[in-house]
Amino acid sequence: MSVAGIETGTAPHAGGAPAVRAAAVGAAVRSAGRRSYRWVSPVAVVLVWQAASGSGLLPARLLAAPSQIAATALDLVRSGTLPTAIAVSLERVLLGFAAGAAAGIVLALVAGLSRAGENAVDPIMQMLRALPFFGLIPLFILWFGIGETPKVLLVALAVSFPLYLNTFSGIRGVDAKLAELARTLRLGRAALVRHIVLPGALPQTLVGLRQSLGVAWLALIVAEQINADAGLGYMINDAREFLRTDVIVVGLLVYSALGLLTDALVRLLERRALGWRREFLSR
Amino acid sequence: MAARVPVPLSDAAPAGGAGRPGEAPAASVRRLTRRFGDRPVLDGLDLTIAPGEFVALLGRSGSGKSTLLRALAGLDDEVEGDIEVDGSVAVAFQEPRLVPWKRVRDNLTLGLDAPGPAARADAALAEVGLTERAGAWPLTLSGGEAQRASLARALVREPRLLLLDEPFSALDALTRITVHRLVLDLWAAHGPAVLLVTHDVDEALALADRVLVLDGGRVAHSWTVTAPRPRHRDHHDLLALRTALLAALGVPPEGTE
Secondary structure, three states: OOHHHHHHHHHHHHOHHHHHHHHHHHHHHHHHHHHHHOOHHHHHHHHHHHHHHHOOOOOOOOOOOHHHHHHHHHHHHHHOHHHHHHHHHHHHHHHHHHHHHHHHHHHHHHHHHOHHHHHHHHHHHHHHHHOOHHHHHHHHHHHHOOOHHHHHHHHHHHHHHHHHHHHHHHHHOOOHHHHHHHHHOOOOHHHHHHHHHHHHHHHHHHHHHHHHHHHHHHHHHHHOOOOOOOOHHHHHHHHHHOOOHHHHHHHHHHHHHHHHHHHHHHHHHHHHHOHHHHHHHOO | OOOOOOOOHHHOOOHHHOOOOOOOOOEEEEEEEEEEOOEEEEEEEEEEEOOOOEEEEEEOOOOOHHHHHHHHOOOOOOOEEEEEEOOOEEEEOOOOOOOOOOOHHHHHHOOOOOOOHHHHHHHHHHHOOOHHHOOOOHHHOOHHHHHHHHHHHHHOOOOOEEEEEOOOOOOOHHHHHHHHHHHHHHHHHHOOEEEEEOOOHHHHHHHOOEEEEEEOOEEEEEEEOOOOOOOOOOOHHHHHHHHHHHHHOOOOOOOOO
16 A cells, blocks of 8 residues: 555645644534523523512513513413413414415415416415405404404414415426426326426425414414403413513413424424435535 | 438438338428427428437537427427327436436336336336436436436336437536447347437437438438447548538538638
Protein backbone atom coordinates (compact mmCIF):
# COMPACT_ATOMS: atom_id res chain seq x y z
CA MET A 1 0.00 0.00 0.00
CA SER A 2 1.43 3.32 -0.96
CA VAL A 3 0.47 5.10 2.20
CA ALA A 4 3.21 7.58 1.55
CA GLY A 5 1.79 8.24 -1.91
CA ILE A 6 -1.63 8.89 -0.48
CA GLU A 7 -0.19 11.21 2.07
CA THR A 8 1.71 13.10 -0.58
CA GLY A 9 -1.44 13.22 -2.69
CA THR A 10 -3.50 14.71 0.08
CA ALA A 11 -0.75 16.93 1.40
CA PRO A 12 -2.15 20.17 -0.06
CA HIS A 13 -5.44 19.50 1.76
CA ALA A 14 -3.95 18.08 4.93
CA GLY A 15 -4.06 21.41 6.68
CA GLY A 16 -7.61 22.04 5.49
CA ALA A 17 -9.37 18.89 6.69
CA PRO A 18 -8.87 19.31 10.45
CA ALA A 19 -9.74 22.97 10.14
CA VAL A 20 -13.02 22.05 8.43
CA ARG A 21 -13.71 19.47 11.12
CA ALA A 22 -12.95 22.00 13.85
CA ALA A 23 -15.29 24.47 12.23
CA ALA A 24 -18.05 21.83 12.06
CA VAL A 25 -17.56 20.96 15.73
CA GLY A 26 -17.61 24.63 16.57
CA ALA A 27 -20.88 25.06 14.70
CA ALA A 28 -22.39 22.08 16.54
CA VAL A 29 -21.33 23.52 19.90
CA ARG A 30 -22.63 26.92 18.94
CA SER A 31 -25.98 25.55 17.78
CA ALA A 32 -26.28 23.48 20.98
CA GLY A 33 -25.52 26.65 22.90
CA ARG A 34 -28.09 28.53 20.87
CA ARG A 35 -30.67 25.89 21.67
CA SER A 36 -30.08 26.10 25.40
CA TYR A 37 -30.07 29.92 25.41
CA ARG A 38 -33.43 30.01 23.66
CA TRP A 39 -35.14 29.05 26.93
CA VAL A 40 -33.72 31.99 28.77
CA SER A 41 -35.95 34.81 27.57
CA PRO A 42 -39.33 33.01 27.94
CA VAL A 43 -38.34 31.87 31.43
CA ALA A 44 -37.28 35.43 32.25
CA VAL A 45 -40.64 36.77 31.06
CA VAL A 46 -42.47 34.27 33.29
CA LEU A 47 -40.26 35.19 36.25
CA VAL A 48 -40.82 38.94 35.74
CA TRP A 49 -44.54 38.25 35.34
CA GLN A 50 -44.58 36.25 38.57
CA ALA A 51 -42.67 39.01 40.39
CA ALA A 52 -45.01 41.71 39.06
CA SER A 53 -48.04 39.72 40.22
CA GLY A 54 -46.49 39.01 43.62
CA SER A 55 -45.62 42.66 44.24
CA GLY A 56 -49.11 43.82 43.26
CA LEU A 57 -47.92 45.69 40.17
CA LEU A 58 -50.04 43.36 38.02
CA PRO A 59 -53.44 42.87 39.65
CA ALA A 60 -55.10 39.45 39.23
CA ARG A 61 -58.21 40.99 37.65
CA LEU A 62 -56.01 41.98 34.66
CA LEU A 63 -53.76 38.93 34.57
CA ALA A 64 -53.32 36.17 37.13
CA ALA A 65 -49.87 35.08 38.29
CA PRO A 66 -48.24 32.13 36.49
CA SER A 67 -48.28 30.14 39.73
CA GLN A 68 -52.01 30.85 40.13
CA ILE A 69 -52.64 29.79 36.52
CA ALA A 70 -50.80 26.52 37.08
CA ALA A 71 -52.75 25.83 40.26
CA THR A 72 -56.04 26.65 38.52
CA ALA A 73 -55.16 24.37 35.62
CA LEU A 74 -54.58 21.54 38.06
CA ASP A 75 -57.89 22.25 39.81
CA LEU A 76 -59.78 22.37 36.51
CA VAL A 77 -58.31 19.04 35.49
CA ARG A 78 -59.06 17.43 38.86
CA SER A 79 -62.63 18.68 38.96
CA GLY A 80 -63.21 17.36 35.44
CA THR A 81 -64.22 20.80 34.13
CA LEU A 82 -61.32 21.11 31.74
CA PRO A 83 -61.44 17.56 30.30
CA THR A 84 -65.18 17.93 29.69
CA ALA A 85 -64.72 21.32 28.04
CA ILE A 86 -61.93 19.95 25.84
CA ALA A 87 -64.05 16.97 24.85
CA VAL A 88 -66.96 19.20 23.82
CA SER A 89 -64.74 21.57 21.82
CA LEU A 90 -62.82 18.72 20.24
CA GLU A 91 -66.04 17.12 19.10
CA ARG A 92 -67.17 20.38 17.47
CA VAL A 93 -63.88 20.85 15.69
CA LEU A 94 -63.69 17.22 14.55
CA LEU A 95 -67.25 17.18 13.23
CA GLY A 96 -66.80 20.53 11.52
CA PHE A 97 -63.43 19.55 10.16
CA ALA A 98 -64.67 16.22 8.80
CA ALA A 99 -67.65 17.84 7.08
CA GLY A 100 -65.62 20.77 5.73
CA ALA A 101 -62.72 18.63 4.56
CA ALA A 102 -65.01 16.20 2.78
CA ALA A 103 -66.86 19.05 1.07
CA GLY A 104 -63.66 20.90 0.13
CA ILE A 105 -61.94 17.85 -1.32
CA VAL A 106 -64.99 16.52 -3.16
CA LEU A 107 -65.62 19.94 -4.71
CA ALA A 108 -61.94 20.22 -5.65
CA LEU A 109 -62.12 16.83 -7.38
CA VAL A 110 -65.25 17.85 -9.27
CA ALA A 111 -63.67 21.14 -10.34
CA GLY A 112 -60.19 19.75 -10.91
CA LEU A 113 -61.00 16.70 -12.98
CA SER A 114 -63.21 18.25 -15.64
CA ARG A 115 -63.72 21.54 -17.41
CA ALA A 116 -67.49 21.34 -16.88
CA GLY A 117 -66.95 20.72 -13.17
CA GLU A 118 -64.63 23.69 -12.97
CA ASN A 119 -67.17 25.95 -14.67
CA ALA A 120 -69.89 24.76 -12.31
CA VAL A 121 -68.01 24.82 -9.01
CA ASP A 122 -65.10 27.22 -9.18
CA PRO A 123 -66.93 30.54 -9.74
CA ILE A 124 -69.18 29.85 -6.75
CA MET A 125 -66.28 28.86 -4.53
CA GLN A 126 -64.31 31.94 -5.54
CA MET A 127 -67.32 34.14 -4.74
CA LEU A 128 -67.95 32.48 -1.37
CA ARG A 129 -64.27 32.71 -0.56
CA ALA A 130 -64.50 36.49 -0.76
CA LEU A 131 -67.15 36.51 2.01
CA PRO A 132 -65.74 37.17 5.48
CA PHE A 133 -67.13 33.99 7.00
CA PHE A 134 -67.20 35.28 10.56
CA GLY A 135 -69.62 37.87 9.21
CA LEU A 136 -72.00 35.01 8.47
CA ILE A 137 -72.55 34.34 12.17
CA PRO A 138 -75.72 36.48 12.44
CA LEU A 139 -77.23 34.64 9.46
CA PHE A 140 -76.14 31.28 10.86
CA ILE A 141 -77.87 32.09 14.16
CA LEU A 142 -81.05 33.02 12.29
CA TRP A 143 -80.89 29.87 10.19
CA PHE A 144 -79.65 27.30 12.68
CA GLY A 145 -80.33 28.80 16.10
CA ILE A 146 -77.70 28.86 18.81
CA GLY A 147 -77.13 25.14 19.32
CA GLU A 148 -74.28 22.99 18.03
CA THR A 149 -75.21 23.28 14.34
CA PRO A 150 -73.99 26.84 13.64
CA LYS A 151 -70.75 26.20 15.53
CA VAL A 152 -69.97 23.01 13.61
CA LEU A 153 -71.02 24.61 10.32
CA LEU A 154 -68.82 27.63 10.89
CA VAL A 155 -65.82 25.33 11.42
CA ALA A 156 -66.81 23.29 8.35
CA LEU A 157 -67.09 26.39 6.20
CA ALA A 158 -63.73 27.71 7.39
CA VAL A 159 -62.05 24.36 6.74
CA SER A 160 -63.48 23.74 3.30
CA PHE A 161 -61.87 26.70 1.50
CA PRO A 162 -58.17 26.10 2.13
CA LEU A 163 -58.65 22.44 1.25
CA TYR A 164 -60.66 23.24 -1.86
CA LEU A 165 -58.23 25.86 -3.17
CA ASN A 166 -55.09 23.82 -2.49
CA THR A 167 -56.43 20.51 -3.77
CA PHE A 168 -57.81 22.18 -6.90
CA SER A 169 -54.53 23.89 -7.71
CA GLY A 170 -52.68 20.68 -6.81
CA ILE A 171 -54.72 18.72 -9.35
CA ARG A 172 -54.23 21.37 -12.02
CA GLY A 173 -50.54 21.60 -11.22
CA VAL A 174 -49.83 17.93 -11.92
CA ASP A 175 -47.01 17.69 -14.46
CA ALA A 176 -48.50 17.48 -17.96
CA LYS A 177 -45.52 15.34 -18.96
CA LEU A 178 -46.62 12.68 -16.49
CA ALA A 179 -50.15 12.81 -17.91
CA GLU A 180 -48.59 12.27 -21.35
CA LEU A 181 -46.55 9.39 -20.01
CA ALA A 182 -49.74 7.85 -18.63
CA ARG A 183 -51.17 8.02 -22.14
CA THR A 184 -48.22 6.12 -23.59
CA LEU A 185 -48.60 3.56 -20.80
CA ARG A 186 -52.24 3.14 -21.86
CA LEU A 187 -53.62 4.11 -18.46
CA GLY A 188 -57.38 4.60 -18.47
CA ARG A 189 -58.95 7.67 -16.92
CA ALA A 190 -59.58 6.03 -13.56
CA ALA A 191 -56.00 4.77 -13.38
CA LEU A 192 -54.70 8.19 -14.46
CA VAL A 193 -56.58 9.84 -11.60
CA ARG A 194 -55.54 7.20 -9.10
CA HIS A 195 -51.86 6.83 -9.98
CA ILE A 196 -50.91 10.25 -11.34
CA VAL A 197 -53.40 13.00 -10.52
CA LEU A 198 -54.28 12.31 -6.88
CA PRO A 199 -50.76 11.47 -5.66
CA GLY A 200 -49.48 14.45 -7.62
CA ALA A 201 -51.97 16.75 -5.91
CA LEU A 202 -51.27 15.31 -2.46
CA PRO A 203 -48.40 17.63 -1.40
CA GLN A 204 -50.53 20.68 -2.11
CA THR A 205 -53.55 19.07 -0.41
CA LEU A 206 -51.47 18.56 2.72
CA VAL A 207 -50.53 22.24 2.68
CA GLY A 208 -54.27 22.93 2.54
CA LEU A 209 -54.81 20.50 5.40
CA ARG A 210 -52.42 22.38 7.63
CA GLN A 211 -53.99 25.71 6.75
CA SER A 212 -57.48 24.38 7.30
CA LEU A 213 -56.65 22.89 10.71
CA GLY A 214 -55.24 26.23 11.81
CA VAL A 215 -58.35 28.04 10.66
CA ALA A 216 -60.55 25.31 12.20
CA TRP A 217 -59.36 26.21 15.70
CA LEU A 218 -59.79 29.89 14.96
CA ALA A 219 -63.35 29.31 13.74
CA LEU A 220 -64.06 27.22 16.82
CA ILE A 221 -62.93 30.00 19.15
CA VAL A 222 -65.16 32.49 17.37
CA ALA A 223 -68.08 30.07 17.15
CA GLU A 224 -67.86 29.26 20.84
CA GLN A 225 -68.45 32.91 21.67
CA ILE A 226 -72.04 32.39 20.43
CA ASN A 227 -74.17 31.44 23.43
CA ALA A 228 -72.19 28.33 24.22
CA ASP A 229 -73.21 26.38 27.29
CA ALA A 230 -70.33 23.93 27.17
CA GLY A 231 -66.81 23.71 25.79
CA LEU A 232 -63.63 25.75 26.10
CA GLY A 233 -65.28 28.91 24.79
CA TYR A 234 -68.01 28.62 27.39
CA MET A 235 -65.41 28.08 30.10
CA ILE A 236 -63.58 31.24 29.01
CA ASN A 237 -66.73 33.37 28.73
CA ASP A 238 -67.96 32.14 32.07
CA ALA A 239 -64.60 33.02 33.63
CA ARG A 240 -64.86 36.55 32.22
CA GLU A 241 -68.07 37.10 34.16
CA PHE A 242 -66.20 36.39 37.38
CA LEU A 243 -62.95 38.16 36.42
CA ARG A 244 -61.14 34.80 36.55
CA THR A 245 -58.16 35.70 34.32
CA ASP A 246 -56.42 32.51 35.46
CA VAL A 247 -59.17 30.36 33.89
CA ILE A 248 -59.11 32.47 30.73
CA VAL A 249 -55.36 31.97 30.33
CA VAL A 250 -55.72 28.22 30.95
CA GLY A 251 -58.36 28.10 28.19
CA LEU A 252 -56.09 29.99 25.78
CA LEU A 253 -53.14 27.72 26.54
CA VAL A 254 -55.31 24.67 25.84
CA TYR A 255 -56.42 26.14 22.51
CA SER A 256 -52.83 26.70 21.44
CA ALA A 257 -51.71 23.27 22.68
CA LEU A 258 -54.48 21.62 20.66
CA GLY A 259 -53.49 23.69 17.63
CA LEU A 260 -49.86 22.63 17.94
CA LEU A 261 -50.91 19.00 18.41
CA THR A 262 -52.99 18.88 15.22
CA ASP A 263 -50.20 20.62 13.33
CA ALA A 264 -47.76 17.97 14.53
CA LEU A 265 -50.18 15.28 13.37
CA VAL A 266 -50.27 16.74 9.86
CA ARG A 267 -46.49 16.94 9.78
CA LEU A 268 -46.33 13.28 10.77
CA LEU A 269 -48.78 12.50 7.98
CA GLU A 270 -46.67 14.51 5.53
CA ARG A 271 -43.54 12.62 6.48
CA ARG A 272 -45.28 9.31 5.90
CA ALA A 273 -47.16 10.24 2.72
CA LEU A 274 -44.41 12.25 1.04
CA GLY A 275 -41.53 9.89 1.77
CA TRP A 276 -40.63 9.93 -1.91
CA ARG A 277 -39.87 13.62 -1.61
CA ARG A 278 -38.22 13.57 1.80
CA GLU A 279 -35.49 11.17 0.76
CA PHE A 280 -34.74 13.41 -2.16
CA LEU A 281 -34.60 16.54 -0.02
CA SER A 282 -32.44 14.98 2.67
CA ARG A 283 -29.82 13.75 0.24
CA MET B 1 -36.32 20.47 -52.85
CA ALA B 2 -34.61 17.60 -54.62
CA ALA B 3 -34.06 14.88 -52.09
CA ARG B 4 -30.66 13.29 -52.34
CA VAL B 5 -31.21 9.68 -51.46
CA PRO B 6 -28.09 7.58 -52.05
CA VAL B 7 -29.90 4.46 -50.97
CA PRO B 8 -33.50 4.20 -52.16
CA LEU B 9 -35.99 3.65 -49.40
CA SER B 10 -37.15 0.38 -50.93
CA ASP B 11 -33.65 -1.06 -50.67
CA ALA B 12 -33.35 -0.17 -47.05
CA ALA B 13 -33.41 -3.68 -45.73
CA PRO B 14 -32.53 -3.74 -42.07
CA ALA B 15 -29.46 -5.54 -40.84
CA GLY B 16 -29.60 -8.60 -38.66
CA GLY B 17 -32.12 -10.40 -40.84
CA ALA B 18 -34.91 -8.68 -38.97
CA GLY B 19 -36.85 -7.62 -42.03
CA ARG B 20 -38.54 -10.87 -42.87
CA PRO B 21 -40.28 -10.70 -46.25
CA GLY B 22 -44.05 -10.77 -46.16
CA GLU B 23 -44.20 -9.57 -42.56
CA ALA B 24 -46.17 -6.41 -41.91
CA PRO B 25 -44.02 -3.36 -41.18
CA ALA B 26 -43.70 -2.35 -37.55
CA ALA B 27 -44.89 1.10 -38.49
CA SER B 28 -46.17 2.64 -41.65
CA VAL B 29 -46.80 6.36 -42.08
CA ARG B 30 -48.47 7.81 -45.17
CA ARG B 31 -48.91 11.47 -46.14
CA LEU B 32 -48.49 12.62 -42.57
CA THR B 33 -49.08 16.34 -42.16
CA ARG B 34 -49.02 18.39 -38.98
CA ARG B 35 -49.55 22.13 -38.98
CA PHE B 36 -48.84 24.52 -36.17
CA GLY B 37 -50.94 27.48 -37.18
CA ASP B 38 -50.33 27.88 -40.92
CA ARG B 39 -46.86 26.37 -40.84
CA PRO B 40 -46.69 22.70 -41.78
CA VAL B 41 -43.98 21.05 -39.69
CA LEU B 42 -44.66 17.68 -41.25
CA ASP B 43 -45.74 17.94 -44.87
CA GLY B 44 -46.94 14.73 -46.46
CA LEU B 45 -44.31 12.57 -44.81
CA ASP B 46 -43.99 8.88 -45.76
CA LEU B 47 -42.05 6.41 -43.63
CA THR B 48 -41.98 2.65 -43.25
CA ILE B 49 -40.14 0.91 -40.45
CA ALA B 50 -39.52 -2.81 -40.91
CA PRO B 51 -39.98 -5.23 -38.03
CA GLY B 52 -36.90 -5.16 -35.82
CA GLU B 53 -35.31 -2.32 -37.75
CA PHE B 54 -33.31 0.30 -35.85
CA VAL B 55 -33.96 3.71 -37.42
CA ALA B 56 -32.32 6.94 -36.33
CA LEU B 57 -34.02 10.20 -37.16
CA LEU B 58 -31.90 13.32 -37.48
CA GLY B 59 -32.80 16.85 -38.41
CA ARG B 60 -32.19 20.42 -37.49
CA SER B 61 -34.16 21.72 -34.55
CA GLY B 62 -37.69 22.51 -35.58
CA SER B 63 -37.55 19.99 -38.42
CA GLY B 64 -40.36 17.95 -36.89
CA LYS B 65 -38.42 14.99 -35.43
CA SER B 66 -40.22 15.09 -32.13
CA THR B 67 -43.52 15.89 -33.81
CA LEU B 68 -43.22 12.69 -35.83
CA LEU B 69 -42.32 10.68 -32.75
CA ARG B 70 -45.23 12.10 -30.79
CA ALA B 71 -47.57 11.25 -33.65
CA LEU B 72 -46.31 7.66 -33.69
CA ALA B 73 -46.70 7.51 -29.90
CA GLY B 74 -50.34 8.51 -30.27
CA LEU B 75 -49.79 11.72 -28.33
CA ASP B 76 -50.86 14.07 -31.11
CA ASP B 77 -54.56 14.26 -31.96
CA GLU B 78 -54.16 16.88 -34.66
CA VAL B 79 -52.07 15.06 -37.25
CA GLU B 80 -53.49 14.41 -40.70
CA GLY B 81 -52.63 11.30 -42.68
CA ASP B 82 -52.37 7.59 -41.94
CA ILE B 83 -50.37 5.98 -39.19
CA GLU B 84 -50.39 2.24 -38.93
CA VAL B 85 -48.55 0.65 -36.08
CA ASP B 86 -48.48 -3.12 -35.87
CA GLY B 87 -48.79 -4.01 -32.21
CA SER B 88 -47.75 -2.17 -29.14
CA VAL B 89 -45.68 0.99 -28.91
CA ALA B 90 -43.55 2.08 -25.98
CA VAL B 91 -41.77 5.38 -25.46
CA ALA B 92 -38.68 6.47 -23.56
CA PHE B 93 -38.59 10.23 -23.26
CA GLN B 94 -35.72 12.68 -23.09
CA GLU B 95 -36.40 13.27 -19.42
CA PRO B 96 -36.95 9.80 -17.95
CA ARG B 97 -40.41 10.78 -16.71
CA LEU B 98 -40.42 8.33 -13.86
CA VAL B 99 -43.44 8.86 -11.63
CA PRO B 100 -41.71 10.29 -8.54
CA TRP B 101 -44.17 8.87 -5.96
CA LYS B 102 -43.84 5.32 -7.25
CA ARG B 103 -40.84 3.21 -6.44
CA VAL B 104 -38.78 2.08 -9.43
CA ARG B 105 -40.43 -1.35 -9.65
CA ASP B 106 -43.91 0.21 -9.43
CA ASN B 107 -42.98 2.57 -12.25
CA LEU B 108 -42.32 -0.47 -14.42
CA THR B 109 -45.57 -2.23 -13.54
CA LEU B 110 -47.68 0.91 -13.96
CA GLY B 111 -50.27 0.14 -16.64
CA LEU B 112 -48.56 -3.19 -17.37
CA ASP B 113 -51.27 -5.55 -18.49
CA ALA B 114 -49.54 -8.90 -18.30
CA PRO B 115 -49.48 -11.86 -15.93
CA GLY B 116 -46.97 -11.62 -13.09
CA PRO B 117 -46.13 -7.94 -13.55
CA ALA B 118 -43.79 -7.76 -10.53
CA ALA B 119 -41.67 -10.68 -11.75
CA ARG B 120 -41.52 -9.16 -15.23
CA ALA B 121 -40.49 -5.83 -13.78
CA ASP B 122 -37.72 -7.46 -11.75
CA ALA B 123 -36.48 -9.31 -14.82
CA ALA B 124 -36.42 -6.07 -16.81
CA LEU B 125 -34.60 -4.26 -14.01
CA ALA B 126 -32.03 -7.05 -13.91
CA GLU B 127 -31.50 -6.59 -17.65
CA VAL B 128 -30.66 -2.93 -17.23
CA GLY B 129 -28.59 -3.60 -14.09
CA LEU B 130 -30.93 -1.93 -11.61
CA THR B 131 -31.92 -4.92 -9.49
CA GLU B 132 -30.74 -3.35 -6.28
CA ARG B 133 -32.60 -0.10 -7.03
CA ALA B 134 -36.02 -1.76 -7.52
CA GLY B 135 -37.32 -0.38 -4.22
CA ALA B 136 -35.74 3.07 -4.55
CA TRP B 137 -37.61 6.33 -5.04
CA PRO B 138 -36.97 7.73 -8.56
CA LEU B 139 -35.70 11.06 -7.24
CA THR B 140 -32.79 9.26 -5.57
CA LEU B 141 -31.55 7.77 -8.88
CA SER B 142 -28.67 9.22 -10.87
CA GLY B 143 -29.37 10.47 -14.40
CA GLY B 144 -28.05 7.26 -15.96
CA GLU B 145 -29.98 5.04 -13.56
CA ALA B 146 -33.20 6.96 -14.21
CA GLN B 147 -32.76 6.63 -17.96
CA ARG B 148 -32.09 2.89 -17.63
CA ALA B 149 -35.24 2.55 -15.50
CA SER B 150 -37.13 4.42 -18.21
CA LEU B 151 -35.79 2.00 -20.85
CA ALA B 152 -36.76 -0.96 -18.66
CA ARG B 153 -40.26 0.46 -18.28
CA ALA B 154 -40.58 0.69 -22.06
CA LEU B 155 -39.16 -2.77 -22.71
CA VAL B 156 -41.14 -4.60 -20.03
CA ARG B 157 -44.15 -3.98 -22.28
CA GLU B 158 -42.46 -6.03 -25.05
CA PRO B 159 -43.28 -3.41 -27.70
CA ARG B 160 -43.15 -4.04 -31.43
CA LEU B 161 -42.07 -0.44 -31.84
CA LEU B 162 -39.84 1.36 -29.37
CA LEU B 163 -39.73 5.14 -29.65
CA LEU B 164 -36.70 6.86 -28.15
CA ASP B 165 -36.98 10.65 -27.92
CA GLU B 166 -33.40 11.87 -27.41
CA PRO B 167 -33.16 9.72 -24.28
CA PHE B 168 -29.38 10.02 -24.05
CA SER B 169 -28.93 13.74 -24.61
CA ALA B 170 -28.93 14.71 -20.94
CA LEU B 171 -26.40 12.04 -19.94
CA ASP B 172 -22.71 12.68 -19.52
CA ALA B 173 -20.43 11.29 -22.24
CA LEU B 174 -19.27 8.19 -20.34
CA THR B 175 -22.74 7.23 -19.16
CA ARG B 176 -23.99 7.74 -22.69
CA ILE B 177 -21.52 5.20 -24.08
CA THR B 178 -22.61 2.53 -21.59
CA VAL B 179 -26.29 3.24 -22.21
CA HIS B 180 -25.69 2.99 -25.99
CA ARG B 181 -24.28 -0.49 -25.46
CA LEU B 182 -27.18 -1.36 -23.21
CA VAL B 183 -29.70 -0.23 -25.84
CA LEU B 184 -28.04 -2.36 -28.51
CA ASP B 185 -28.05 -5.38 -26.18
CA LEU B 186 -31.70 -4.88 -25.30
CA TRP B 187 -32.58 -4.38 -28.95
CA ALA B 188 -30.78 -7.60 -29.90
CA ALA B 189 -32.48 -9.50 -27.07
CA HIS B 190 -36.03 -8.24 -27.59
CA GLY B 191 -36.02 -7.34 -31.28
CA PRO B 192 -38.39 -4.36 -31.36
CA ALA B 193 -38.27 -1.93 -34.22
CA VAL B 194 -36.69 1.26 -32.88
CA LEU B 195 -37.15 4.86 -33.91
CA LEU B 196 -34.48 6.96 -32.25
CA VAL B 197 -34.83 10.72 -32.46
CA THR B 198 -31.46 12.33 -31.87
CA HIS B 199 -29.38 15.33 -32.82
CA ASP B 200 -26.14 13.42 -32.38
CA VAL B 201 -24.75 12.22 -35.71
CA ASP B 202 -22.27 9.84 -34.07
CA GLU B 203 -24.98 8.32 -31.94
CA ALA B 204 -27.10 7.68 -35.00
CA LEU B 205 -24.16 6.10 -36.84
CA ALA B 206 -23.19 3.94 -33.87
CA LEU B 207 -26.66 2.49 -33.35
CA ALA B 208 -28.89 2.53 -36.41
CA ASP B 209 -29.55 0.28 -39.40
CA ARG B 210 -30.88 3.28 -41.23
CA VAL B 211 -30.32 6.98 -40.69
CA LEU B 212 -32.93 9.46 -41.86
CA VAL B 213 -32.68 13.20 -42.15
CA LEU B 214 -35.89 15.15 -41.83
CA ASP B 215 -36.13 18.38 -43.81
CA GLY B 216 -38.98 20.37 -45.29
CA GLY B 217 -41.47 18.24 -43.41
CA ARG B 218 -40.40 15.01 -45.10
CA VAL B 219 -37.74 12.36 -45.00
CA ALA B 220 -35.23 14.17 -47.20
CA HIS B 221 -32.34 11.72 -46.95
CA SER B 222 -31.93 8.10 -46.03
CA TRP B 223 -28.77 6.05 -45.57
CA THR B 224 -28.44 2.39 -44.74
CA VAL B 225 -25.60 1.67 -42.37
CA THR B 226 -24.18 -1.77 -43.01
CA ALA B 227 -21.06 -1.65 -40.85
CA PRO B 228 -21.16 -4.51 -38.31
CA ARG B 229 -21.74 -3.74 -34.65
CA PRO B 230 -20.09 -2.90 -32.33
CA ARG B 231 -19.08 -0.07 -34.60
CA HIS B 232 -15.91 1.82 -34.29
CA ARG B 233 -16.17 5.55 -34.80
CA ASP B 234 -13.25 5.50 -37.26
CA HIS B 235 -14.71 2.82 -39.53
CA HIS B 236 -14.15 4.17 -43.05
CA ASP B 237 -17.79 3.67 -44.10
CA LEU B 238 -18.94 5.63 -41.09
CA LEU B 239 -16.49 8.46 -41.77
CA ALA B 240 -17.87 8.90 -45.28
CA LEU B 241 -21.45 8.70 -44.05
CA ARG B 242 -20.69 11.15 -41.29
CA THR B 243 -19.52 13.79 -43.80
CA ALA B 244 -22.58 13.21 -45.97
CA LEU B 245 -24.90 13.40 -42.97
CA LEU B 246 -23.37 16.60 -41.69
CA ALA B 247 -23.69 18.11 -45.15
CA ALA B 248 -27.35 17.10 -45.23
CA LEU B 249 -27.79 18.79 -41.89
CA GLY B 250 -26.22 21.97 -43.23
CA VAL B 251 -22.77 21.56 -41.68
CA PRO B 252 -20.09 21.78 -44.41
CA PRO B 253 -17.03 19.50 -44.11
CA GLU B 254 -14.10 20.90 -42.16
CA GLY B 255 -11.56 22.96 -44.11
CA THR B 256 -13.91 23.90 -46.95
CA GLU B 257 -15.04 27.32 -45.75
